[in-house]
Amino acid sequence: MSGKIKVLYIDDEVNNLHSFRAAFRVDYQVYTANSSEEAAAQLNANPEIAVIISDQRMPNMTGVEFFEEIRATHPSPVRMLITGYTDVEAVIDAINRGQIFRYIKKPWSEIDIRSAIEEGYSYYLTSSLLTEKNKELQKAYNELDKFAYSVTHDLRSPILSVLGAINIAKQTDDISEIKEMVGLMEKAMQKLDDFIHNIHDYYNMRRGELEIRDVNFDNLAAQLKDMFELVGKTNNVEFIINKDVQSAFRSDETSLLIILNNLLSNAFKYQKKNIAHKFVHVDISVKDNTAVITVADNGIGIHENYLDYIFDMFYRATSEEFGSGFGLYNVKDALNRLNGDIKVTSKKDEGTSFIVTIQGK
Amino acid sequence: MDASQFHFIVIDDSFFDCRIAEKVIQNVGNPASVKVFQNAEDAIQYIRQIDDYSDGKKIILFVDIQMPLMDGFGFVQEFETLPAEVKDRYAFYFVTSSINENDIRRSVNFPSVRRFLNKPLTVNVVRDLLETV
The missing domain is CATH 3.30.565.10 (Histidine kinase-like ATPase, C-terminal domain)
Structure with a gap:
């Protein structure tokens, strides 16, 4: 996520694409598309696109429809819709179905777009950071599950060995058999102690400061x-x-x-x-x-x-x-x-x- | 029924638990034979190759679940690929320290597995079990 913010602009009028590019290419890395198909291709080729701005009125598919579709495959970029005053329905739709971040009135001014991109980008950063953190948490959680499963086994198994040995020892009068069982108990306890030492090392290293x-x-x-x-x-x-x-x-x-x-x-x-x-x-x-x-x-x-x-x-x-x-x-x-x-x-x-x-x- | 009517195979990575199982089986009384494996792969090899149980007695299998390399589930999957007439000679029991519900549920889903026994194995448990084989 270094360098300029990557912005994708979609409009069926090629002139609009040119003027958008001319206005913003110095500050942002601008990608353009004049159809939803082209836009999807751009998104696939450039996964780091952070902000998508689309015109509402296009011949094959409206901007809202496009956002609704793209939301499933490319959930992370922030979506913004450009539309004229009269399209109230489109705006409501955009919010409900396309889950857009911002609605920009037509004709747009450079300042509006700029501030929308900046705000959208900071939202994008926060939410991708959150996604990243969630992934880490999920990983830690999975590790903990595995940890709990194995620790249960490794703590229980020497205890059950000892219980088994006690059972045998209780039922016999043969001193050599009893001694053998006591020997097993001793070893099982040593094993348990080793295991506890290992866990101790593990947590010492995880939590401890390096000296x-x-x-x-x-x-x-x-x-x-x-x-x-x-x-x-x-x-x-x-x-x-x-x-x-x-x-x-x-x-x-x-x-x-x-x-x-x-x-x-x-x-x-x-x-x-x-x-x-x-x-x-x-x-x-x-x-x-x-x-x-x-x-x-x-x-x-x-x-x-x-x-x-x-x-x-x-x-x-x-x-x-x-x-x-x-x-x-x-x-x-x-x-x-x-x-x-x-x-x-x-x-x-x-x-x-x-x-x-x-x-x- | 007394233990002399059965052969026993114990599969457990823990040396202690193998020894304890062996003792328990002996204390039930006079088993036809007891064999112990600390490695499930060796056990499956053995079962594939042997034919020295020609006396027609049932073979009781006690298998641990959590083992390094091939675990109990890996073992039972291999076991189930054996021909039916071979499998019929065995009575398969999981013997484990696991209290994990998934393990328990999963273990009884295998058609060959008769029951899930908790460690430690005791003389009474084995005696009762021989009644029902």
């Missing part, structure tokens, strides 16, 4: 070591972090931590069960105000058919291990806020690498 400052990568690496070293040792997964930091880098450390935490917890979670050398490698390289972070593993990998969807909310590309379908969505969301980008390469049964690129602020 932009110099990122301390030593500190970041130390935090990651703290979080994952033990998991690595327990499951016999080699965990190495390489750093090559050549310049200062300003960004939001909390978001970086959320991104890396999610990528790493996936890398450790989706390992193959029985291979000798399992690894998770993190490579951090910072120069010229750009950070490139690679997280690579030789785990179960992701089937190529699913790679396009892994960043979608609640999407899960595997039924191995528990997952909420939230982690990578959170990663993508955090990166959007940091103007970052993520690329993934993966091969089923061979492993996965994520490459995150972030510009410093």
Whole structure:
């Protein structure tokens, strides 16, 4: 919506079209048509036309009829009718059927037309902004629906698992069976807790302010070591972090931590069960105000058919291990806020690498 | 009727719920067999290929609805394309944690689906159900 206001003028008398164009072409981008067919063609070819001005009396179709017809296919442009004093019926019709914004008397003066166009255009802007906002709201609403549906499932399912386990435990005197059920309950509760953490991350990122400052990568690496070293040792997964930091880098450390935490917890979670050398490698390289972070593993990998969807909310590309379908969505969301980008390469049964690129602020 | 007259197949992405279903079925008493799938696609492949239920016993299918990749609805659509004489050997039940009305309505619209059961599966529920198969 840049540049001049785009106006379409319709009149069956070619002379009127010429004089309209001559009067207004400096200030507006003027399109003309001498029939309703031509006008419809102009509208189709130029979807940014904001104001339509039509003469009422034309041979095949009146201006009102034309507006009534065009309203269905092109609802957004503002419609104005030009007509003589005597056409009271036409004016009433125009308002009721054509839903016009303004009625302009014939013979028109330049000033009348100009003020009508300006007012019409500001109405057009407001209503298209409103349409845009409504679309956004609808999108947010749909997301919320999906959110509520999945959250209900993900919160309920561990609870029902526990109830099921309790039921079994109540009906047995076998201590080993009871212990197995208690073990299941513990895992189900951990899953629920993970899920709640993910929701917490999600809302923190959505609502939270970014705290932009110099990122301390030593500190970041130390935090990651703290979080994952033990998991690595327990499951016999080699965990190495390489750093090559050549310049200062300003960004939001909390978001970086959320991104890396999610990528790493996936890398450790989706390992193959029985291979000798399992690894998770993190490579951090910072120069010229750009950070490139690679997280690579030789785990179960992701089937190529699913790679396009892994960043979608609640999407899960595997039924191995528990997952909420939230982690990578959170990663993508955090990166959007940091103007970052993520690329993934993966091969089923061979492993996965994520490459995150972030510009410093 | 006791469980020894039936085979059971459980399809649920949740490891816990598979384990619980397995336990419940065993506690009902002596099932002819129990098979568990955490992935619906593997299950449908299996059902298409096998013919080791030659004893003529009914096979009870417990299927979760919300699963990654192929969900319960995807599974039942595939299941319904099987030849009638194969389908006749199965009794299909959805077992789910869903309280979404759409899910419930949709699930009972499939001709193969006998009922919609709520989680958690319990010994009493399975016992009652075996009476009516």
